[in-house]
Amino acid sequence: MLVLLPPSETKAEGGNGPSLDLTALSFPELEPVRGKLVSALVDLASDVPASLAALGLSDRQSGEVARNAALRSSPTMPALSRYTGVLYDALDVSGMKPGERKRASGRLAVASALFGLVRADDPVPAYRLSASSALPGVGPLGALWRPALEPVLARIEGPVVDMRSGPYAGLARIPGAITVKVVSEQTGGRRLAVTHFNKAHKGKLARALACAPAEPDTVRKMITVAAKADLRLEQVAPGSLELVI
Template identity: 60%
Template structure:
């Protein structure tokens, strides 16, 4: 099946965020996917209010006392500077994606083709301006309950309406926020000399970042699973198709 809308790559977020930014404070009305605005506001208000109680925030967010600075960030959600979503998240996957090194045309493609699956924002496109924050997909907020129960009723319909081929690189905690039955599922396995395969977290993140970068850089809009396989191969990735909508990226150890 061909998707004339091109490709939408769902990235997992990261716990670590770049600090600062040059953008104006958070403006939910200016973000992409306006159908998510009400839920974004509900979660943001709950998270920022929770920050007034540091011990409770640490407990709810699963943080140690040494991470109290993360709570302070949440308390400043509405006032702190923002940065484009693809520049806000850091870590192994985002190091491999390396949006800062993309050429201008490639960066525009990254902004339109990539979206971060966020516990706070649901989906954040590359140009969405967001502050630093701390909230994980498996969290239950006191006034709302689980993020899965909060997001699914609004996020699943939003993704179901997408006319793009969805390539799902999310981790399990974020995949639980919205099911995507028609998406291309991607897993990464390390293969040793004997042919034995296993999951290795670092390789998983770095190779998903490399695949996302390749899909952002492709001059031709990927519209089919075959297109994704071709783009991956051209980028030097070893990818096997495991089913109609399942791909496995292999790396050697």
């Protein structure tokens, strides 16, 4: 099974890995698109105002442009350590035991506007690029990624639990993927989508699925694993799960 996580806008600083080597990343079929986007970001970084506009950033975020300028030379760290924020706080990679971390490495991947898809331990630098960005000379990222990324995702063996946010889901479709929606149950049984705590609860579920001793490769097993983590996961339709809080 594969749990596909959204990335985060924020990234951890530094790293002790070597500089970016696209050939060291999983899914080598994606290297041509990755290389094109890395070159586009580095070139764009020479024009700070243009970079801020293309990336949807404010003047106070010019440090993000500096990160992009150094994409080829800055140190790397494993993807699961690079991405930060609410979901990754709940995932709590640093708090995993060695056996849990090993299982998580094989079951987790991150959707990326820059790299398409990376495994948990793929070495990546800090960068800034969102799925909604439109780079000069490149255009909408969905049109660029879809032809390359969809065949890769279609070949993944076993179930794929798709936790991507809307813009990243738009970069590529996944045939037969299992989606997860976080909902709250109101009086009378009515359910409403949760927005504020959505990422935290997805992070908790991702941790449970990634660390389970036996791989939860069916929906029934996923529901059982979630229950052991005090999470209420229900199937509401084929390929559709709701995490009820």
